[in-house]
Amino acid sequence: MEINASQSKNFLYNLLKIRLVDEYIADVYPTDVIKCPIHLSIGSEAVSVGICSALKKTDMVIGGHRGHGIYLAKGGDLNEFMAEMYGRETGCSGGKGGSMHLISLENGLLGTTPILGSTIPIGVGAALSSKLKKNGKLTAIFFGDGASEEGVYYESLNLAALYKLPVIFVCENNKYSIFQDLKARQPVDNLYKKGEAFGISGERVDGNNVEDVFLAAKRAVKVAKSGKPYLIECVTNRWRQHVGPFYDHEIGFGTKEEIEKIMLNEDPIANLLKKAKKAGFFDDKFVEKTRKRIIKEVTNSIEFANKSPLPSVEKLYSHIY
Amino acid sequence: MRELSYGEAIKEATFQMMEKDPSIIVMGEGVNDPTGMFGSTSDLYKTFGKERLIDVPNSENAFTGMAIGAAMTGMRPIIVHQRNDFLLLAMDQMASQAAKWSYMFSGKAHVPIVIRAVVGRGWGQGAQHSQSLQSLFMHFPGLKVVMPANAYDAKGLLVSALSEENSPIIIIEHRWLYKAKCDVPEKIYSVPIGKASIARKGKDVTIIATSLAVADSLVASEKLIELGVSAEVIDLRTVRPLDLDMIKKSVIKTQNLVIVDSGWKTCGVSAEVAAVIAEDPKSFRALKSPIKRVAWAETPAPTTYALENIFYPTVETIVSATLEVIKGETINMESKYEEQKFTKKQFTGSF
Numbered sequence: 131m132e133i134n135a136s137q138s139k140n141f142l143y144n145l146l147k148i149r150l151v152d153e154y155i156a157d158v159y160p161t162d163v164i165k166c167p168i169h170l171s172i173g174s175e176a177v178s179v180g181i182c183s184a185l186k187k188t189d190m191v192i193g194g195h196r197g198h199g200i201y202l203a204k205g206g207d208l209n210e211f212m213a214e215m216y217g218r219e220t221g222c223s224g225g226k227g228g229s230m231h232l233i234s235l236e237n238g239l240l241g242t243t244p245i246l247g248s249t250i251p252i253g254v255g256a257a258l259s260s261k262l263k264k265n266g267k268l269t270a271i272f273f274g275d276g277a278s279e280e281g282v283y284y285e286s287l288n289l290a291a292l293y294k295l296p297v298i299f300v301c302e303n304n305k306y307s308i309f310q311d312l313k314a315r316q317p318v319d320n321l322y323k324k325g326e327a328f329g330i331s332g333e334r335v336d337g338n339n340v341e342d343v344f345l346a347a348k349r350a351v352k353v354a355k356s357g358k359p360y361l362i363e364c365v366t367n368r369w370r371q372h373v374g375p376f377y378d379h380e381i382g383f384g385t386k387e388e389i390e391k392i393m394l395n396e397d398p399i400a401n402l403l404k405k406a407k408k409a410g411f412f413d414d415k416f417v418e419k420t421r422k423r424i425i426k427e428v429t430n431s432i433e434f435a436n437k438s439p440l441p442s443v444e445k446l447y448s449h450i451y
Numbered sequence: 452m453r454e455l456s457y458g459e460a461i462k463e464a465t466f467q468m469m470e471k472d473p474s475i476i477v478m479g480e481g482v483n484d485p486t487g488m489f490g491s492t493s494d495l496y497k498t499f500g501k502e503r504l505i506d507v508p509n510s511e512n513a514f515t516g517m518a519i520g521a522a523m524t525g526m527r528p529i530i531v532h533q534r535n536d537f538l539l540l541a542m543d544q545m546a547s548q549a550a551k552w553s554y555m556f557s558g559k560a561h562v563p564i565v566i567r568a569v570v571g572r573g574w575g576q577g578a579q580h581s582q583s584l585q586s587l588f589m590h591f592p593g594l595k596v597v598m599p600a601n602a603y604d605a606k607g608l609l610v611s612a613l614s615e616e617n618s619p620i621i622i623i624e625h626r627w628l629y630k631a632k633c634d635v636p637e638k639i640y641s642v643p644i645g646k647a648s649i650a651r652k653g654k655d656v657t658i659i660a661t662s663l664a665v666a667d668s669l670v671a672s673e674k675l676i677e678l679g680v681s682a683e684v685i686d687l688r689t690v691r692p693l694d695l696d697m698i699k700k701s702v703i704k705t706q707n708l709v710i711v712d713s714g715w716k717t718c719g720v721s722a723e724v725a726a727v728i729a730e731d732p733k734s735f736r737a738l739k740s741p742i743k744r745v746a747w748a749e750t751p752a753p754t755t756y757a758l759e760n761i762f763y764p765t766v767e768t769i770v771s772a773t774l775e776v777i778k779g780e781t782i783n784m785e786s787k788y789e790e791q792k793f794t795k796k797q798f799t800g801s802f
């Protein structure tokens with residue numbers, strides 16, 4: 131399968147949107163207008179964009195604490211996203227969730243929550259529902275290399291394989307769990323093989339290359355449609371600190387050189403631009419136009435958030451049974 | 452005497468006990484990372500090595516089981532969690548194995564593990580990063596549950612847990628107390644588990660509190676003095692087993708009771724303390740007015756600050772609840788007092 135120009139333009143729009151939104155959040159965060167923990171998707175945009183681009187709007191996704199990319203790539207509304215960051219009533223979770231609890235049911239995002247591994251079986255359950263209803267919907271489950279250490283992941287692999295569920299397991303391997311290196315946590319570097327014992331095929335892709343992720347996701351969709359789970363390991367990076375707006379070296383961890391090397395050589399956006407220009411899909415002018423369009427959207431979303439009211443006091447008790 | 456913060460006191464206790472007892476090991480996600488569990492384990496591995504300071508993968512259920520296995524075969528593991536919420540993944544190991552092991556086998560084996568878990572609060576920690584699970588664990592016979600409210604107790608209780616006890620012990624620490632300082636002896640000393648303390652003497656009303664709520668109650672008691680009310684503040688320190696003697700004695704003396712817990716009311720510490728007082732004929736008959744409880748709103752913690760601010764009770768809530776008990780009428784404090792100083796803004800930023 132070949133990538134075409136319109137797909138490539140969509141990749142650009144989505145990658146750049148996640149980048150610019152998260153960069154805005156990082157810039158403004160020290161001023162305290164956003165009062166919740168943030169786990170940015172800068173550097174790993176191609177994972178959510180590549181996967182979600184291969185899914186239909188009606189297909190479902192679920193994720194963990196690092197959810198900005200997933201929300202935006204699946205088509206979540208930017209105004210509601212920004213309002214959620216600002217704790218406003220108009221946010222996608224009514225302000226009650228913040229950055230770690232995003233939802234966009236109209237676009238198939240079932241939710242993101244920050245207990246590691248916890249949403250993996252929930253995604254399997256969504257797939258069970260699709261199978262029973264025979265509605266043809268797939269479910270993609272996003273989780274990190276760190277979350278893959280939770281026992282519930284292996285139980286979920288077993289269940290998904292046993293019941294032949296249309297699930298795509300997406301492991302976003304940024305090689306870290308907070309400060310802990312993958313090598314210090316797992317004896318073998320084979321995240322894509324974790325499903326093998328359950329008969330689940332898997333593959334490892336360059337998670338900084340949106341086309342590769344997209345093509346892997348297309349393969350996964352095919353397998354999942356046939357009633358078999360599939361596992362994709364996307365190897366990528368997080369550029370900023372685990373939680374918060376800074377770089378690790380700014381808080382005394384790692385070096386500036388390390389991260390600058392990654393930013394120079396493994397930038398998902400630069401990777402796309404290189405390929406797209408070579409293929410003649412678009413030029414610098416188009417990139418600039420896209421950037422301007424996104425900046426306008428971001429500006430509007432900030433205005434929307436600022437204008438939106440905070441939840442009123444009685445909202446504390448709403449949505450409890 | 453020398454002052455230490457709560458976090459430093461925990462670290463010092465761990466250090467000194469590890470020096471003394473080679474069977475003590477520490478396990479947790481991030482114990483050796485640069486932030487070292489908010490400073491409470493940072494750099495310990497430089498002295499004791501990574502064999503004894505085990506920075507484990509994200510496998511709470513399994514490593515808790517592993518600690519239990521190590522404990523019953525001669526080690527003394529300390530487990531550390533950055534949030535209470537993560538304990539729930541290890542619930543089976545804690546509640547069905549650790550708590551019951553000794554009993555199931557007629558005391559032929561023991562599980563002396565210490566499980567430390569920090570409570571998050573504020574800055575949008577939200578529903579899954581701010582729970583305080585003392586009530587859940589105090590339900591289980593076989594567990595002891597400790598909630599230090601200051602640096603002195605944090606050190607002394609941890610020392611006791613590591614040297615004088617054979618049972619599994621859960622220590623619930625509060626993130627907002629981590630920077631609070633007080634006098635802490637340099638030597639090793641212990642604070643007995645199961646004993647409350649009188650944080651402030653008084654005669655008109657007893658305020659029984661846990662953890663961060665002790666600090667709030669102490670500030671409240673100062674405001675109450677201005678209003679002519681002398682409150683006795685009791686710091687429970689251990690919520691299982693409860694120090695019934697001290698609780699009852701104080702209630703019989705002051706004849707009024709307010710209970711403040713950093714957690715929910717329903718089936719909570721405050722419910723248990725109220726029940727104990729209601730069941731004890733002398734205490735019950737001594738009461739001049741109904742018991743009043745101050746606790747979290749009965750909802751998950753919301754993220755937005757607009758709601759987070761009203762989810763948690765404040766010093767003012769404690770003051771007005773106490774006045775209500777004493778005067779029998781509702782009093783709105785909001786207009787009178789600005790927000791409390793003790794804890795405010797101690798925890799901003801991301802984690």
Ligand SMILES: Cc1ncc(C[n+]2csc(CCOP(=O)(O)OP(=O)(O)O)c2C)c(N)n1
Nearest residue numbers: 196244245246274275276277306307308537
């Ligand atoms: C059950 C549980 N344990 C621990 C944590 C604390 N925690 C939050 S994110 C994180 C690291 C997760 O690493 P990974 O899954 O690789 O995701 P990444 O942050 O790298 O994207 C940890 C340990 C948690 N949220 N839930």
Ligand SMILES: [Mg+2]
Nearest residue numbers: 274275304306
């Ligand atoms: Mg990771």
